[in-house]
Amino acid sequence: QSGKKAGREWSRALYREAQSLMPGGVNSPVRAFRAVGGEPIFVERGEGAHLYDVDGNHYLDYVGSWGPLILGHAHPAVVEAVTRAARRGFSFGAPTEAENELARLVVESVPSVELVRFVNSGTEATMSALRLARAYTGRSKVIKFDGCYHGHADLLLVQAGSGVATLGLPGSAGVPAEATAHTISLPYNDSAAVEDAFQRYPEEIAAVIVEPVAANMGLVLPQPGFLETLRRLTTRYGAVLIFDEVITGFRVALGGMQARTGVLPDLTCFGKIIGGGLPVGAYGGKRAIMELVAPLGPVYQAGTLSGNPLAMAAGIATLKELQKPGCYEELERKGALLEEGLRAAVETSGLPLQVVRFASLFCLFFSAEPVLNYAMARKADTERYARFFWALLERGVYFPPSQFETCFLSLAHSDAILEETLHAIAQALRVV
Numbered sequence: 001q002s003g004k005k006a007g008r009e010w011s012r013a014l015y016r017e018a019q020s021l022m023p024g025g026v027n028s029p030v031r032a033f034r035a036v037g038g039e040p041i042f043v044e045r046g047e048g049a050h051l052y053d054v055d056g057n058h059y060l061d062y063v064g065s066w067g068p069l070i071l072g073h074a075h076p077a078v079v080e081a082v083t084r085a086a087r088r089g090f091s092f093g094a095p096t097e098a099e100n101e102l103a104r105l106v107v108e109s110v111p112s113v114e115l116v117r118f119v120n121s122g123t124e125a126t127m128s129a130l131r132l133a134r135a136y137t138g139r140s141k142v143i144k145f146d147g148c149y150h151g152h153a154d155l156l157l158v159q160a161g162s163g164v165a166t167l168g169l170p171g172s173a174g175v176p177a178e179a180t181a182h183t184i185s186l187p188y189n190d191s192a193a194v195e196d197a198f199q200r201y202p203e204e205i206a207a208v209i210v211e212p213v214a215a216n217m218g219l220v221l222p223q224p225g226f227l228e229t230l231r232r233l234t235t236r237y238g239a240v241l242i243f244d245e246v247i248t249g250f251r252v253a254l255g256g257m258q259a260r261t262g263v264l265p266d267l268t269c270f271g272k273i274i275g276g277g278l279p280v281g282a283y284g285g286k287r288a289i290m291e292l293v294a295p296l297g298p299v300y301q302a303g304t305l306s307g308n309p310l311a312m313a314a315g316i317a318t319l320k321e322l323q324k325p326g327c328y329e330e331l332e333r334k335g336a337l338l339e340e341g342l343r344a345a346v347e348t349s350g351l352p353l354q355v356v357r358f359a360s361l362f363c364l365f366f367s368a369e370p371v372l373n374y375a376m377a378r379k380a381d382t383e384r385y386a387r388f389f390w391a392l393l394e395r396g397v398y399f400p401p402s403q404f405e406t407c408f409l410s411l412a413h414s415d416a417i418l419e420e421t422l423h424a425i426a427q428a429l430r431v432v
C-alpha cells in the first residue's frame with residue numbers, strides 16, 4: 001500500500017556521499033529537487049508503475065524516467081530481451097542485425113522517416129539534426145521556441161525549458177555569444193512571430209525546431225494551426241522543419257505527433273521510448289537530407305556506443321509491445337479516466353489550477369488561467385507546486401520535482417493505481 005513511511009535516512013546518507021563525488025550529487029540537474037526544495041530520494045528499484053526508494057518507501061511513479069518507460073519499470077519482455085543480448089556481448093563498434101531491426105521499426109512506424117541514424121541521447125539527436133539542416137540549406141539561422149527544451153547543445157541553450165527553466169537560468173554559462181548568435185527563440189504558438197522572422201530573414205533560416213507538443217515548460221499544447229503554419233512557412237522559404245519528438249515519439253501514437261496531425265516534418269528527433277530506458281536517441285527523415293550524413297555525405301556525426309546492442313534490444317522489445325493492438329487506445333482510456341478525476345479534484349479544491357492532458361502526458365499548472373506559452377507558464381505559482389509535490393510524495397505519489405516538467409502515464413498504471421493517485425491528489429490539494 002502506497003505511502004508506507006520508513007523515513008528517508010538512507011537517502012540522506014547517500015545524498016551526502018553523492019554530493020562529495022558529483023556536482024550537486026546528481027547526474028542531471030532536475031533530479032536534485034532544487035525547484036521543490038528538500039533532498040532527492042534515492043531509488044532502489046522500479047516495477048511497473050511502482051518505485052521503491054532505498055528506505056523502503058513506495059511511490060506511484062509519474063516521472064517514469066522522464067518518458068522512456070511507457071510500458072512501466074522492468075517490463076518482463078524488455079528485461080528478457082536485454083538479458084539475452086547481454087549474453088552475446090555488450091558492444092562491438094561494428095554493425096549488428098539489431099540496428100537493422102530497430103531502424104526498420106522506426107521507418108515503418110513514423111510517416112516522414114525514410115532513413116534514420118541512432119545516437120545515444122536526445123541531445124545528440126537534435127544537435128546532429130540541426131547540423132544536418134544547416135548543411136542541407138547552406139544557411140546558419142535556426143528558430144526554436146521559448147520554453148522548449150531540445151537538450152543541452154550550445155546553440156539550443158536559449159530560453160530553454162526543463163532543467164534550465166527549473167533553475168531559472170537565462171541559458172547557460174560557458175556558451176559563447178557566437179554559439180547562439182544564429183539562434184532565434186520565439187514564443188510558442190505565436191505564428192505571427194514566425195512569419196515575421198521569415199520575412200526578416202527569408203534566405204537565412206536553415207531550420208525550425210519545435211516540440212510538436214511542448215512538455216518542458218509544463219505541458220503546453222499547440223494551438224490549432226500552429227504546426228500547420230510552421231510546415232507552410234518552412235516549405236515556402238526552403239527551411240527544414242524538425243519535429244523534436246523525443247517525448248512525443250511513440251508516446252502520443254506509434255507514429256508520433258506527426259501521425260496524429262498529418263503535419264509531416266523533414267527531420268524528426270527521437271529518444272526516450274525508442275531506447276526503452278537504455279541510452280538511445282535518433283534522428284531521421286527525408287532521404288535527400290539524410291544522405292548528407294557521413295559516411296555517405298559531408299556532415300560528420302559519430303558515436304562509440306551508437307546502435308549499442310543492449311540499447312537496441314530494449315528499444316526493439318519496447319516498440320514490439322507498443323505495436324500490439326489496443327496499446328494507444330488503452331493509454332488514451334487511462335489518460336481520460338485520470339483527467340476526469342483531476343478536473344473533479346481541482347473543482348472541489350477551488351484552487352487556481354489548470355489541468356492539461358494529451359494522450360498519456362498530463363500536467364497540473366498552478367495557474368489561474370490557461371498556459372499557451374513560456375511567459376504564461378512562468379507565472380505559475382511554483383511555491384505552491386513545491387508544496388503540492390511534497391504533499392503528494394508524503395502520500396506515496398511521485399510527481400516531477402518541477403512545475404516545468406510533465407507527468408507520464410504508462411500501460412502499467414492500472415485503474416486502481418489511478419484511483420489511489422486521485423485520492424492522494426485530492427488530499428494534497430487540501431493542504432497546499
Ligand SMILES: Cc1ncc(COP(=O)(O)O)c(CN[C@@H](CN)CCC(=O)O)c1O
Nearest residue numbers: 028066121122123149150151162246247271
Ligand atoms: C523534447 C526533448 N528533446 C530533447 C531532450 C534531451 O534528451 P536527452 O539528451 O536528455 O536524452 C529532452 C529531455 N527531456 C528532459 C525532461 N524534460 C530530460 C530530463 C533531464 O534533463 O534529466 C526533451 O524532453
